[in-house]
Every structure is written in structure tokens, then in C-alpha cells.
Amino acid sequence: QQQVKQSPQSLIVQKGGISIINCAYENTAFDYFPWYQQFPGKGPALLIAIRPDVSEKKEGRFTISFNKSAKQFSLHIMDSQPGDSATYFCAASYSGGGNKLTFGTGTQLKVEL
Amino acid sequence: GAGVSQSPSNKVTEKGKDVELRCDPISGHTALYWYRQSLGQGLEFLIYFQGNSAPDKSGLPSDRFSAERTGGSVSTLTIQRTQQEDSAVYLCASSLFGQGGNEQFFGPGTRLTVL
Numbered sequence: 001q002q003q004v005k006q007s008p009q010s011l012i013v014q015k016g017g018i019s020i021i022n023c024a025y026e027n028t029a030f031d032y033f034p035w036y037q038q039f040p041g042k043g044p045a046l047l048i049a050i051r052p053d054v055s056e057k058k059e060g061r062f063t064i065s066f067n068k069s070a071k072q073f074s075l076h077i078m079d080s081q082p083g084d085s086a087t088y089f090c091a092a093s094y095s096g097g098g099n100k101l102t103f104g105t106g107t108q109l110k111v112e113l
Numbered sequence: 114g115a116g117v118s119q120s121p122s123n124k125v126t127e128k129g130k131d132v133e134l135r136c137d138p139i140s141g142h143t144a145l146y147w148y149r150q151s152l153g154q155g156l157e158f159l160i161y162f163q164g165n166s167a168p169d170k171s172g173l174p175s176d177r178f179s180a181e182r183t184g185g186s187v188s189t190l191t192i193q194r195t196q197q198e199d200s201a202v203y204l205c206a207s208s209l210f211g212q213g214g215n216e217q218f219f220g221p222g223t224r225l226t227v228l
Contacts, residue, residue, distance in 0.1 A: 032215050043117070043204055043219030044156070089156060098169050099208070099215040100146060103156035 003027050004092050006104025013111050019077040021107045023090035026071065030092040032099065035064065035075045038087045038106075047088070048075070080111045115139070117220035119205050125226045126195055134190045134223045138207030145188050146208075146217060147180060151201035159203075162188065163210055195227045 005024045013019045036044035050057045050064040057064045063076040077084055090104040118137040126132050138145050147159040158172040162182040182188040192199055202224050206217040
């Protein structure tokens with residue numbers, strides 16, 4: 001059972017454009033929703049995270065939008081740069097479950113000049 | 114400060130052999146997680162240690178997989194009688210569970226190839 005669904009699988013954006021990646025979850029017990037960025041040969045690195053008591057969180061060019069009723073959340077990358085080219089994973093966890101992460105399937109982002 | 118380290122970075126083994134993968138978490142982190150990243154299954158949870166509590170082994174795919182954490186620090190993931198489907202990148206993460214958030218810091222992973 002895939003508890004976190006992520007789309008699109010791949011994304012090509014022009015430099016300066018907005019990259020948008022979407023995730024949907026099923027388990028209403030989830031209370032922590034992070035986004036991870038992964039470069040080839042490296043482990044995932046936390047980019048930004050949100051809890052369900054807020055609808056939006058912004059850190060620099062990265063914004064998470066969260067819709068609790070729809071059980072959806074998304075990552076927006078503003079002014080996308082070639083250095084943002086990486087694989088992005090959404091994830092979810094709940095404190096009662098030891099905070100173990102359930103990951104989406106990943107989105108391969110390429111930012112073109 | 115030092116991040117999560119894992120060794121070896123790459124491991125090639127023959128089918129049927131046992132392998133041990135090591136994880137050194139960030140000093141002071143009480144929680145330690147193992148995940149597996151493979152083309153077919155994506156990123157999946159394997160096992161979780163928190164302090165002195167019994168580990169959560171709910172993600173281990175078979176009884177060929179086991180892990181231990183000695184002294185609340187270093188962890189070893191052991192795969193016995195390796196199979197080709199065990200080929201994947203094994204990732205370790207640690208966190209300050211219950212202290213200010215759930216951020217998990219990942220190591221660079223061990224790429225396991227079973228021939």
C-alpha cells in the first residue's frame with residue numbers, strides 16, 4: 001500500500017521558472033511532512049518541512065503548501081536554478097510511529113538554462 | 114560538526130554471502146534509522162532504534178536482515194545469504210528524537226551489489 005503518492009515523476013523547468021511537485025497521503029495520523037533533496041551519489045538532505053497546523057511555510061525560494069482536508073501537500077521552488085537539478089522526495093511520518101519516514105516515489109527535476 | 118557516516122561506501126558480494134554495513138550517527142542523536150533505496154521499491158524504511166528501547170523491526174523484508182546498535186551509538190546492518198534482489202543503496206539516518214523536531218540527517222549510503 002503506497003501511503004504517499006508523488007507526482008510528477010520527472011519535471012523540466014526553465015531557469016527562473018517555478019517548479020511544482022505534488023504529494024498526497026492517506027494516513028491521517030501523519031503529523032510531519034518533510035521534503036528531501038538528493039543529488040546523485042549522496043544521501044537525501046532535508047530541504048523544508050511542515051506540520052499540519054499551518055497551511056504554508058516558506059524558506060527562501062522554497063515553499064510548502066499544505067491542504068489538510070484534501071490530504072495533499074506540495075513543494076514550490078521559485079526562481080529555479082540549474083543547481084536545483086536533483087531528485088526531490090516528499091515524506092510523511094507520525095510521532096506515535098517512531099517518526100519513521102514514508103517516502104514518495106521521487107521527482108527528478110532538471111532546470112535548463 | 115561531523116555528519117552521519119557509513120562504511121563501506123560500496124560493497125560487491127556474491128550471492129549467498131553475508132555482509133555487514135556500518136553506520137556512525139551524529140554524536141548525541143538518540144534515534145537511528147535504516148532505509149533502503151532501490152529502483153523498484155524507492156526509499157523504504159527498514160528498522161529504527163531509539164535509546165534503550167527495543168528496536169522497531171517492522172520494515173525488515175525477511176529474517177535474513179538484522180541490525181544492532183551498540184552502546185547507543187554505532188549500528189550495524191547485517192544481511193545473511195544475500196540475494197540479487199538485496200542490491201540497493203542502504204541509507205542510515207539519525208535524529209534528536211523528541212528534542213525540537215523530527216529532522217533526520219542521512220548518511221551518504223552504502224551501495225550494495227549482489228552478483
